[in-house]
Amino acid sequence: MLTTPFVILRALRGLLIRIGVIMDGKHHTALITGASAGIGRELAKLLAQDDYYLLLVARDGSRLSQSADELQRQFGITAKSFPLDLAAESAPQFLFDQLQREGVIIDVLVNNAGYGKLGAFAEIPLEESLGQIQLNITALTHLTKLFLGPMLERRSGKILNVASTAGFQPGPLMAVYYATKAYVVLRSSGE
Numbered sequence: 001m002l003t004t005p006f007v008i009l010r011a012l013r014g015l016l017i018r019i020g021v022i023m024d025g026k027h028h029t030a031l032i033t034g035a036s037a038g039i040g041r042e043l044a045k046l047l048a049q050d051d052y053y054l055l056l057v058a059r060d061g062s063r064l065s066q067s068a069d070e071l072q073r074q075f076g077i078t079a080k081s082f083p084l085d086l087a088a089e090s091a092p093q094f095l096f097d098q099l100q101r102e103g104v105i106i107d108v109l110v111n112n113a114g115y116g117k118l119g120a121f122a123e124i125p126l127e128e129s130l131g132q133i134q135l136n137i138t139a140l141t142h143l144t145k146l147f148l149g150p151m152l153e154r155r156s157g158k159i160l161n162v163a164s165t166a167g168f169q170p171g172p173l174m175a176v177y178y179a180t181k182a183y184v185v186l187r188s189s190g191e
């Protein structure tokens, strides 16, 4: 009696994998940006639970390799860290080229890295406003463009963009952040 729901769930999962709604993590690789903390770290754990090989990106290399080590120990998967500042203009192309050279196929791209600076627009330094746009919008768009091509060629792959409820309305003291997240919502909703 107790096994029936489990059997049904397994069959349903198998069906979803076959029709491509979800992917079996075995032998698949996920690239997660901003994977050393917060939501990115939690998403990395969920993908590790599903047996994905993980490629983790963030700026602080030691915090990142600590996360990779923990994931490997906890879930018995392979997790590699790739320390990189994605707000640097050339970073997405650099990352893509490096993985191409190593023959790494990315099955799932999680565009999670992003940040918001609190304060009145007029008082926030220009570089902070532009920095949010660069990371939350430009890097996300650039990475999506780069990794989407091979996915379309293979007719297989998934991209998850982490937006926010901030993307659905204007926000107090975080005008640029809210606007960047509106971009993420709209970009992810349109073809």
Ligand SMILES: NC(=O)c1ccc[n+]([C@@H]2O[C@H](COP(=O)([O-])OP(=O)(O)OC[C@H]3O[C@@H](n4cnc5c(N)ncnc54)[C@H](OP(=O)(O)O)[C@@H]3O)[C@@H](O)[C@H]2O)c1
Pocket (backbone or CB within 6 Å): 033, 034, 035, 036, 037, 038, 039, 040, 057, 058, 059, 060, 061, 063, 084, 085, 086, 087, 088, 112, 113, 114, 115, 116, 135, 162, 163, 164, 165
């Ligand atoms: N927290 C919330 O309440 C909330 C709500 C809705 C949506 N979100 C969205 O969820 C995403 C994650 O937010 P979070 O709060 O979990 O963030 P978080 O805890 O601040 O973690 C941010 C992650 O991104 C990395 N990162 C930051 N700047 C980077 C850069 N220039 N290049 C590469 N990696 C970078 C950080 O590591 P390093 O500092 O080492 O680079 C860290 O791993 C963001 O897109 C955010 O807008 C957050």
